[in-house]
Amino acid sequence: MQDAILLKIVFYFLAAAIAVFSVMAVTTRRILRAATYLLFVLFATAGLYFFLNYSFLGAVQLMVYAGGVIILYVFSILLTSTDKESPSPLFSLRRWIAMIASIGGICLVAFLVLTNVWPEVHAPATDEVNMKLIGHTLMGTEKGQYLLPFELMSVLLLACMVGGILIARKRS
Amino acid sequence: MFDFSVVTTWIDQGLRSVMSPAAAVTVECLLIGIVLLALYAIMALILILAERKVCAAFQCRLGPNRVGPWGCIQVVCDMLKMLTKEIITIRHTDTFLYNLAPFIVIIASLLAFACIPWGNGLQALDFNVGIFFMIAASSIGIVGILLAGWSSNNKFSLIGAMRSGAQMISYELSIGLSLLTMVVLSGTMQISGIVEAQNDLWFIFKGHIPALIAFVVYLIAGTAETNRGPFDLPEAESELTAGYHTEYSGMHFGFYYVAEFVNMFIVASIATTVFLGGWMPLHIPGLDGFNRIMDYIPSVIWFLGKSALMVFVIMWFKWTFPRLRIDQLLSLEWKYLLPINLLNLILMVVIVVTGWHF
Numbered sequence: 001m002q003d004a005i006l007l008k009i010v011f012y013f014l015a016a017a018i019a020v021f022s023v024m025a026v027t028t029r030r031i032l033r034a035a036t037y038l039l040f041v042l043f044a045t046a047g048l049y050f051f052l053n054y055s056f057l058g059a060v061q062l063m064v065y066a067g068g069v070i071i072l073y074v075f076s077i078l079l080t081s082t083d084k085e086s087p088s089p090l091f092s093l094r095r096w097i098a099m100i101a102s103i104g105g106i107c108l109v110a111f112l113v114l115t116n117v118w119p120e121v122h123a124p125a126t127d128e129v130n131m132k133l134i135g136h137t138l139m140g141t142e143k144g145q146y147l148l149p150f151e152l153m154s155v156l157l158l159a160c161m162v163g164g165i166l167i168a169r170k171r172s
Numbered sequence: 173m174f175d176f177s178v179v180t181t182w183i184d185q186g187l188r189s190v191m192s193p194a195a196a197v198t199v200e201c202l203l204i205g206i207v208l209l210a211l212y213a214i215m216a217l218i219l220i221l222a223e224r225k226v227c228a229a230f231q232c233r234l235g236p237n238r239v240g241p242w243g244c245i246q247v248v249c250d251m252l253k254m255l256t257k258e259i260i261t262i263r264h265t266d267t268f269l270y271n272l273a274p275f276i277v278i279i280a281s282l283l284a285f286a287c288i289p290w291g292n293g294l295q296a297l298d299f300n301v302g303i304f305f306m307i308a309a310s311s312i313g314i315v316g317i318l319l320a321g322w323s324s325n326n327k328f329s330l331i332g333a334m335r336s337g338a339q340m341i342s343y344e345l346s347i348g349l350s351l352l353t354m355v356v357l358s359g360t361m362q363i364s365g366i367v368e369a370q371n372d373l374w375f376i377f378k379g380h381i382p383a384l385i386a387f388v389v390y391l392i393a394g395t396a397e398t399n400r401g402p403f404d405l406p407e408a409e410s411e412l413t414a415g416y417h418t419e420y421s422g423m424h425f426g427f428y429y430v431a432e433f434v435n436m437f438i439v440a441s442i443a444t445t446v447f448l449g450g451w452m453p454l455h456i457p458g459l460d461g462f463n464r465i466m467d468y469i470p471s472v473i474w475f476l477g478k479s480a481l482m483v484f485v486i487m488w489f490k491w492t493f494p495r496l497r498i499d500q501l502l503s504l505e506w507k508y509l510l511p512i513n514l515l516n517l518i519l520m521v522v523i524v525v526t527g528w529h530f
Contacts, residue, residue, distance in 0.1 A: 003193060003194045003197075005194065006194040006197070006198065030266065032266065032269060032319070032322060032323075033266065033268065033269065036269060036272065036319065039315060055299040055300055055301050055305065056300065056301045056304075058305075059299070059301050059304050059305040059308045060308070062305075062308040062309060062311070062312065063304070063307065063308035063311060066308075066311075066312050066315070067308060067311030067312055067314065067315075067344075068311075070315055071314055071315060071318065071337060071341065074315065074318045074319070074322075074337075075318070075334075075337060078318070078322055078330070078333075078334065128299065128300040129300070130300065131300050131301055131360070131361050131362075
């Protein structure tokens, strides 16, 4: 009974952190602060994965998003913007379009959430997913295994990198 | 070999007998947190003293020798001084990010610190993906350094932070790949599993040539990852004043200072765990009498002794080699260490598949 309360406290804490920092990330005027709030959101998401005892996904979340993507964001912010110029206020037409789009989005999400039939709620798995199982699933070619998407992603990333180098290359 | 999990289970059962399981878990988490923080601070003090003594010995000096026997109280006095110093606020900076940055650095370091296996059964965090989690946690520290450099509103800090970011992102690859090489040999990522797998022989002997190459690469990359000399470009004092922590004062600076030293210990303890057997005594297959004598030395002493040796080697690097230039640093990683590492990984896979290891 008390265990359940403890788990609930942890869950609501993480969920509240995700919600609050997400809102702060889009409302702040300073772009580096937005990146920092996004980092907190990603931390809390990693916390949710650890909470579900899925430590592999949690570690990947920390490594790829917190340790990789956010650093790239910060780097690109440092290299491009001076942060002194405050963003100019949006045109009223754009503001209206944005408002309509976001209200539409909220309606769509609310409709889906309210009409969806949720499957029976499972308690979080008690033991960790074995590393070997994840490895075989990622590298296998049988049904329900993911070697082909994995390799396709790597080709896509390679293409992105080559493209980036080609654009940044100095023409002599 | 004394198993410390006897002690921890005893504490756990004692707590569970007086309170509900949920409260017991909460109290245990708090206790572990307090113990880890205390250990963190004590390790930092010991390492700072060791660094000053080692540095002095390399430069034919005595080092601190006035306060206490061999100057061992000196670091405590320095700590008290640091704690009482004023934290100066700077104008025209982003105060929130400026104050946040040292905490990100220290939290990243503390998360990795929690995974260290101190002895038989003495480990706070033991995930299935332990070694991967450790690398992931320590990679967060870069964000703190970049934020510190930017929010200080100082050109030197910004250049230092950018250098540090480039350096740490590059060398993380080498650290990951050299540890992956050893994961291939051990067949598990769980830290306790890695230590157990070295029961018959330490991995550096078991994996012979590829393990030795991975060990050397890991030491170089680990030294670079902690921003220590000869890779201390981010805080090269002759070029950048003090790099990303130029503007920090008082305990905010103290956090960077402490994190740097403990990160060095973390790198040394990963090297110990993955290559030199962690807390596992030196066991040689066939020599049972010798193995049994080795078992009489407590596991904590084995771990701390090996880590101290690795820490000494890393300090030795700092006081022996001259500092690299940034282009030399990056070409060392991308042109030499990374190809060597990839080939070494294939070599290790071949050796493990054909069973040529001991």
